[in-house]
Amino acid sequence: MPEIQDDLEFKCPACGETVIEELIEGALVRNQLVYLSPEGDHDYDMNPIIEGGSIKEYRCAKCLKAIPCEPNAQALADWLLDQEEALQDEKEKEEVKSE
Numbered sequence: 236m237p238e239i240q241d242d243l244e245f246k247c248p249a250c251g252e253t254v255i256e257e258l259i260e261g262a263l264v265r266n267q268l269v270y271l272s273p274e275g276d277h278d279y280d281m282n283p284i285i286e287g288g289s290i291k292e293y294r295c296a297k298c299l300k301a302i303p304c305e306p307n308a309q310a311l312a313d314w315l316l317d318q319e320e321a322l323q324d325e326k327e328k329e330e331v332k333s334e
């Protein structure tokens with residue numbers, strides 16, 4: 236989960252959620268088996284190690300709507316900045332109207 240800085244605020248256009256989820260494809264997950272019964276019941280450690288893979292997309296953690304940017308952190312940051320600017324422009328237009 237990327238740590239989003241204050242000036243890179245995400246707000247899902249569809250549902251308003253503020254958490255971004257990274258979808259990784261083709262990764263290998265290593266998980267320590269911490270419990271196994273003779274019946275085959277089993278449990279894993281809560282902190283799996285994820286190796287390799289590549290980011291497929293960023294999306295809203297709640298409604299899973301994909302963020303329309305290239306799948307890399309720089310593109311995500313740029314997209315968030317663009318959103319911020321678009322929002323500012325909207326606000327400025329509103330202010331002009333009300334004057």
Ligand SMILES: [Zn+2]
Nearest residue numbers: 247250295298
């Ligand atoms: Zn959403």
